[in-house]
Amino acid sequence: MTVQPAMPKCWRVETKPHKFCPGCGHGLVLKALGQAIDELGIQDKVVFGCDIGCSLLSWDFFNVDTIQTHHGRTNPVVTGIKRANPDVICVAYMGDGGGYAIGSQHLVSSATRNERITAILVNNTQYGMTGGQMAPTTMPGQKTETSPYGRDADTTGSPTQGPEMVAAIAPEGAYVARGSVANMKQLKNYIKKALENQMAGNGFSFVEALSLCPTNWRTNAKDTWKFLEEDMYKYFKVGELKVPGPREKEGQ
Template structure:
């Protein structure tokens, strides 16, 4: 019980800047716990995005660098190739990873870089006020889709996991959520496995976390959690999408 309640060493005692009810804090805890469990804190280097997690270097108790918008995979590639003994991961939102950084994401995955990617999907641009993102659901109202996302006008949501699974360079891809306790437990297992794969040199691992954004969605935390389960899971079904690490 003491281990469960205590703060992981990989997580600083620093106030988070995230909105009430946001999933980022939970995912930070899971990442930090996985790093502690694997004993890799002194070897770990994170690459923070431009987005809600832009201040990740304030929260993680290990080396963290910042990348231009959408470029964390390119920065992570450079760090990992010049320091192959380090454990390198990117932490990105849907705007950073699937919009501005689409090219970097795809080519890094296609090369099979031995890094870990943590992808937070909350179906909108959270930091800048809730505009439509590549993962915004059909019919979803955002600041830039006031009448709901129309596939004839804005296209369809991008299923990043399924897109990357078709690339030969990817080894482990799983979609999880942090909408309630059972899902948080599974998310923790997936994140730990993604880091373990890198430790063992098994290649590119990608974890998508279907998360909630109560403030920009205009919902209470409880309403947002319900919406994740009832709506987001339809478009982004959970589970292991690809696993070639066994």
């Protein structure tokens, strides 16, 4: 087993290499999260909840207390933990299906209640684990297993603008951003700010991470990055959407 030199300290060495497909973006998002946890020195305080879908493969990823939950239900599980023990720092890790489809009511309600948790949602525009079906984030014209002729926005809707929605409904104190695995430094900073926002007790914090799924996109390395940086960027704008308090301007 080879250990990458850049592996964050809070990663669990025994469970590496990880279980994600080659080229998957999850490893990158979890690397950004790991770096943020290390920099904040909160490994012993974090409780990590992972959803169903490819995100579940992170159930033993960190040397951090971890609960693998049900599809869409990670927000309420970590909400329950946080409400019962406010001393821990709760991270809910999910995919776009878990957050925007089956668990959308939980995302909406966690946001409107300004739950002091951090939700990280990985957007790869389709359901990965179940074999590449159309997701709320699938782009118009994008081919998936359940939109084999390309997503027809007229009959199946347009890609969910998750951070935009959360920013619109969350009260003051919430932190909302959309990052991308194509800009790891920025993504790590967003996640770090999201964790800090929870630690400060300000409110809900939400980071959508634009990610990669070469397996279901059926793309080679070059086309995978092209899919993210050309196609996805058209629909999903990277940046901070809501920053609490006096830092509001900085986020614009």
